[in-house]
Amino acid sequence: MSNIVLDDDLFDAQFVRALAYVRSGGAELGECLGTARRITKTDGELWYREWLATAERAEAAAHAATTAGDRVGARGAYLRASNYFRTAGLFLMGKPVDERFRDTSHRQTAAFRAGAALFDSPPEILAIPYEGTTLPGYFFRAGDPDDRTPRATMMLTNGYDGTVEELYFANAAAALERGYHVLAFDGPGQGSVILDQGIPFRPDWENVVTPVVDVAVARPEVDADRLVLVGWSFGGYTAARAATGEHRLAACVADSGPYDLYDATVSRIPGVLAHQLPDGNRLALGVLEKAMESTMRKPSAGWALRRNLWVHDVADPMAFIELARDYTMKGREHLVRCPTFVAHTLGDDISADAPKLAAALTCPVEYAEFGHDDDVTGHCEMTGRAVFHERLFRWLDGVLGQHPEAP
Incomplete structure (x- = not known):
């Protein structure tokens, strides 16, 4: 597939990533296209300035809507601002930390929380106990916020450069529409955990997920027998790795992750x-x-x-x-017990070995390959997240044996 707007492959892919969240309320077509068209060269500084301007324009619209008493307008504008602030800082990532990246990261969190506070059922902000500190997270309730009937719950883990707030747009909104509760979190090496706490990635993600599962199953509205872990991008590795040691999962989803990082x-x-x-x-x-x-x-x-x-x-x-070398599923495949969904988009070199992972797993496996027949392209099925979700949730309905809202 040829690039949509920008000549550089990575810049265009990150534009598509921002645009992909139109359906989940995190983007507007015109805002994204207009911003991308102003990025006339492969320049991280120009990228930062243009996406920042768009983020601040959306943020100003949110403030104006709030002043006018327009709850719906404010919610939408805050959510778009959050996505755009995150996008603005992308190419500033690295060490030492660029203070502009720190600023856009904090502003994307603030904008998301301001928008999410206006949901009919606002999420609960979590501080998940973890090895002497806490991991940031959100618990989103599906359905009536006063209903505590246990439901299937989807736990979301991120990749290299996303944030826990982005997980709402990428997966949580789709899960909530289908009646799943959602617990999203950032672990070591991710989001504010690396930015504000300086805690880097670790390969043994089972030791990250277990404390999160402990928090999830302690909640009365969570059906402990229907807990699903979804990881996307590098999280496709960490989710599968977590399932090798955390066996309270009813299902695992490895979406476009590497089989072996080396x-x-x-x-x-x-x-x-x-x-x-x-x-x-x-x-x-x-x-x-x-x-x-x-x-x-x-x-x-x-x-x-x-x-x-x-x-x-x-x-x-x-x-x-x-x-x-430490980040591998080789030799650990047999330790995954729960049914696992492995996804790959043709042409995505990051998850090129996903078929090998699917073939090596000894648990029940659903291998989902996307491409020309689906009109889906890009890492993490970015041009077809709805197509991905349709296939994933059909599979999950079968694995869980019933719809998520069923008692």
């Missing part, structure tokens, strides 16, 4: 240099290191690597490659 990383390195990893010819490895450091300085091509070094708290690209 393999996914090395697949992007030219073969002649990749073959020298980890302890090959020193001259060749030196060339690779210099090439990666050069790439890191490029606004688009180097973004993922800059981001990865920050969220994993490593000093250089070679250290990241070595660390990536």
